[in-house]
Amino acid sequence: MALTYEVELFERSRGRLEAIAYRLLGSAGDAEDAVQETYLRWHAADRERIVTPEAWLTKVLTNLCLNHLTSARVRRETYVGEWLPEPVLAGDRMLGPADTVEQRESVSIAMLTLMERLSPNERAVYVLREAFGHAHREIAEILDLTEANCQQIHRRAKQHLTTDRARAEIDAASARKVVEEFLAAALSGDTEPLVRLLTGDAVSVADGGAKVQARRAPVVGALRIARYLRGVFRRTEAKRARFASRPVLHAAVVNGGPAALVAVGEQVVGVICLDATPDGVRGLQLLVNPDKLERITRQWVATGPHRPVAEMW
Template sequence: MPLHTYETDLFESSRSRLEAIAYRLLGSAGDAEDAVQDTYLRWHAADRDRIETPEAWLTKVLTNLCLNQLTSARARRETYVGQWLPEPVLAGDRMLGPAETVEQRESVSLAMLTLMERLSPNERVVYVLREAFGYAHREVAEILDLTEANCQQIYRRAKQHLTTERARTEVDAVAARKVVEEFLAAALSGDTEPLIRLLTDDAVSVADGGSQVPARRTPLVGALGIARYLRGLFRPTAAKRAVAGGSTAVHAAVVNGGPALLVAVGERVIGVVCLDPTPDGVGTVFLQVNPDKLRRITRQWAAAGPHRPLAELW
């Protein structure tokens, strides 16, 4: 059945919300776009005269598509090379969705997206719809074909899985840049002590290179070990320049709501280092160098240019 203009407009008015839900559920902007496009195809094919509440219908279809992807993604990640990290997105990306509340901002941080990998598919859906989008338990229950009581139990269980003793520190763009500048200066100093002072004692570093770019395959724990690792990572060599494919520059950015360093060759982003600040220092360092997960952020970065780098590396 062909779409009327108002039906197309109705879907397009929901697209940003659907993408933001899908990104939180899947941790991948590319997969989120695909899920929303599949939702559009189902909207196009549906008997729309029988759909009483389009927003609820679209959310349910999208959620079921994401549930299927989450189930298959678990199997794929068992064979993933090294550590799997979410796809990073720049501030202003519509994938980030609403950011009025602490819960909404927290739900899209790399730290939380990584933690949510611990949840079952149903737990993740309930948590995201309830915590980040304010759906009532009754509405979530209808989307998942569950009882409201069961939905509430799943939500409590998800919250327990995501509980962490480490408090995160929210930062604005100015504070984020200061964190990045201090961190980069410490990393380029050639000494471990400045980095150790910026990290918490039990800091964790996680890198994702997929099967395409060499990256540490297991998390690194402890300020001293991470400081030594980063000192070597930021040390310029001809070999690194050759791998990068040109002169490399480091920029300050806000990624998934937190401070980040973007490593770029021209307008091509080849690495993103996201810092998770706490009151005691940087608690987690996320390094994303998998090219498949840097395509969107590269397009955004190039479109927003030109950029003045903090430093030239190699």
């Protein structure tokens, strides 16, 4: 009976732990592994000595993630091409709380990518403070730091992540409108409609992970991105031959922002996240690495059927 109670106590914390780990690691798969390891340590711990289970679990999980970030940084230095976070569909508990602007921003693909620049401690302090509202005293205890040091790290992290343009607030209807407009321009075969949708300093990044061909360097500037996308969306026999059926384009909300999902049958083969602002789309993240599309494919199938926006190629 006691064991059942302890399992139930952990399960009540699982969603929050997954959301913390996802923000720290940028990978839903790695987040699940970190939470499972936390459970194993919880199961083996002398729980009579644990005064506050939630604080204990958060500390164990965070430190597991910090260790993982240190090794992941080494692996990502040899990653083929650009590395992007694993995309997560709206409704997934990995996204965690979304009540405040800070919480929504902390899980965007753009912000998760930007957080790769932070040290592990900076990332942990920023996530625990901005996304989960922990006091600096609590974070200091989790990370074995002084409260003053924790405050300094938080200020430094915020400086590294400062952006001068707000994202557009997106719901499902707004996301579909943004995606429909983007795909209409991308499929037109003309660069001008795309240029009008993008900010002048827009950046496009693609992640194929050496599993699928993808541009290895970022594309910068509205005109260059428009020309690049014109090639991506151009219909050719070679592209059609890659798939058993024609890829279908859908509108979705991914990591809190508008995205175009490319699906072949029940398999998501690509995700194009649009970093939409009131001034236009300032960033595109194209994810085609199949290793990062397994979870979103399961989500997509489970929440279907979906109304397509267009066919590709």
